[in-house]
Amino acid sequence: MSSKGSHSGWTRRRLLGRSVLAGAAVAAPSIVKGAQPTFAQTLSISALGKAKIDWQQFKGEDITVAVIPAGYFNNLIDVAGAFEDLSGVKVRFEKIPPGQIRQKILLDLSSKTGTYATHAADPMYYPLYVTNKWVEPLDAYLNDPKISDPGWFDYDDILEGWRSACSIEGKPYGIPFDGEATVQVYRKDVYEKAGIKPAQTLEQFVANAAKVHDPANRLWGAALRGFRGAGQNMYIYPSIFRAFGGEWFDPNKKLVVTTEPAVKALEWYVNLLRNYAPPGVENWNWPDIADAFGQGTVAVYIDAHSSAGVINDPQKSKVIGKIGYARWPRGPAGKRVTSIWNWSFPVNAALSERKKKATWLFIQWA
Structure with a gap:
């Protein structure tokens, strides 16, 4: 320091x-x-x-x-x-x-x-x-x-x-x-061919995934962490939850995760993975996502910027020179809720x- x-x-x-x-x-x-x-x-x-x-x-x-x-x-x-x-x-x-x-x-x-x-x-x-x-x-x-x-x-x-x-x-x-921050990572060549830009909203993120989703040719529209737990999908999901306007606690510090924004956030997350992510994504953490993206089988993901080290590794990646980066999309609440995180x-x-x-x-x- x-x-x-x-x-x-x-x-x-x-x-x-x-x-x-x-x-x-x-x-x-x-x-x-x-x-x-x-x-x-x-x-x-x-x-x-x-x-x-x-x-x-x-x-x-x-x-x-x-x-x-x-x-x-x-x-x-x-x-x-x-x-x-x-x-x-x-x-x-x-x-x-x-x-x-x-x-x-x-x-x-x-x-x-x-x-x-x-x-x-x-x-x-x-x-x-x-x-x-x-x-x-x-x-x-x-x-x-x-x-x-x-x-x-x-x-x-x-x-x-x-x-x-x-x-x-x-x-x-x-x-x-x-120190880490989450970013949107996408295949520039795939997006350019489809005539789309990186998503500015979570709704657009799903639409982009749908447009480029082509599992018959081993290209899935999107991926996010699916493996359950702290530091696993709970690294990425809280940002989705908050972007939909979810609050973890009410003014009396009572846990509230069944409000309408909370339910819609969970539906968005589950539907994206169910419809556009590769099979087995429910067991994936960030290394699995980065490896799949590096092999050219995932069109976009949101995760820590540090994953760039894997997808730009010439020993592992097939997509070097075809990678784009963008900010977290906004949620229905109008907020970009990028998470920051660190190992300490x-x-x-x-x-x-x-x-x-x-x-x-x-x-x-x-």
Whole structure:
């Protein structure tokens, strides 16, 4: 993260990211250790060392970090050797699919075994984490000059929406690692041939899907996440729900999901997938959608912008150069309800005090 009045943090992140772009598409083993630093990483160590903290104060500690199989976490794994050299803390990564990581982490946190020092956390889970005191409040870490230098790591540099997603009652419990926004992704060539533009409304989105839907030639009109659960279809559906004017709670904080806007939102979602999505979409998450789009069998989808890394991967995609991007369509309520989301890193409250602080150094560095 960049510090106020300086671009040193952004340069660090950019340098580390660029050093591994060539290898980002190569899947790492399910359990890996930090790689040895490349020349670019070695250069970054001098910049990292400018923080006014003793990076070596927890030398000899080892931590395990759970992440999902994704390009941005592959990048982190590839450069983690630089952190090990800088701090003397050994880092072990475990890659767990999105559908399983939540359950595995809940078991670790609730049993207080402390297997994972930190993990790729879904923001939807922070209320549960905090209620049970499974993760550490991070304000004390941010304000401790022995382990934090606000002139080097400026927490307020992070977009407020992503910060608040990892906070409860204004107190931070996780540090965002990546940030995502949802976008409409479509096949430019297919749309141009059909004489249509990317949808400006959800009604038009369905009409576009119907016009290009051609399953006989292995082209389906649209796809959205269908797999049930937090971080699955509940990543995308709340935006549809709100775009139709749905409200989760009434003024008395009573759950209300059977109002007319709520019912119409659900009908729109179910009908789109039933009529224009590929068979089996009810079991699809974002990797399945991105893979299908990359193979040329889906004409349009709405999902995280980070999926662009898959559909533009020359090793996987057949549609490079044929991809267009557009904003979320408006709903009947007249709103574009684009979701923002992030994977973040909390500190496991079951760790020893020394390991907690070693984990905090890693989180700042990452």
